[in-house]
Amino acid sequence: TEGERLTDVVEPRLKDVLLTARMEQALSDVEHGKRGPSEVMDMFHREALRIPADATANLKADAVTRTTNTDAQEWGDCPRCGQPVRKTGRMWQCSTNKTEKTKDGKWATTAGCGWKMFARIAGKTITDQTARRLLAGQSVTLKGFTSKSGKKFDAAIRIDKERGTAFDFDR
Structure with missing residues (x-):
């Protein structure tokens, strides 16, 4: 949005x-x-x-560029339900997800498993290449995250079935 x-x-x-x-x-x-x-x-x-x-x-x-055939690209399987993942705007989400605008002007998921991964995590933009690696089950180390207190840090991230992505501090 x-x-x-x-x-x-x-x-x-x-x-x-x-x-x-x-x-x-x-x-x-x-x-x-x-x-x-x-x-x-x-x-x-x-x-x-x-x-x-x-x-x-x-x-x-x-900037995360939008292409006309982004939805048709293969991104991987949804970590929650196994259906294909598609890129919509600045996020990757399960192809089963459907959203509707509520009376208060917010968007709510009305169908599908609800899994999504946003293109920005802690001030860092996730590239298409990184998204593909994550959706293939890899943990990816990135530099330049920004904490809530404004401090820069490097960390590994991985796919999380509930939250989209999670920091992987075991790595």
Whole structure:
């Protein structure tokens, strides 16, 4: 969906709770006279001006191309039910999955086993080649994941029947 694509290109630091905490602290400082309102507004304005450039840079670096025959490609068998996996947008999912938009505007799986693997994991884009290796049952080591606290790390990932992928720290 468009919302998922937007969160894919947003700089990880903008999704970090620490940024929200810093912004809340700045507003509290204004409330208690420790900072001037224009200083905080300038800080927020500078932060907002960086968003389009960050999104463009992330989009160019992490773009997952769509082809007209992506659904027809062989990706492997669904780890949950054994049916073929297909790529739809920025995820790989079981070909049995069907979704519908609910009254509150969210998408819900209405049929199929529900297995899916997203193209971004901890700030790292999964390539088609990596997806094929994972769906073939391999564990794949990748560099450049970003933790929730913003720290970079390298890790192996593998297919998980319940969550799509999982970190494989035994490797």
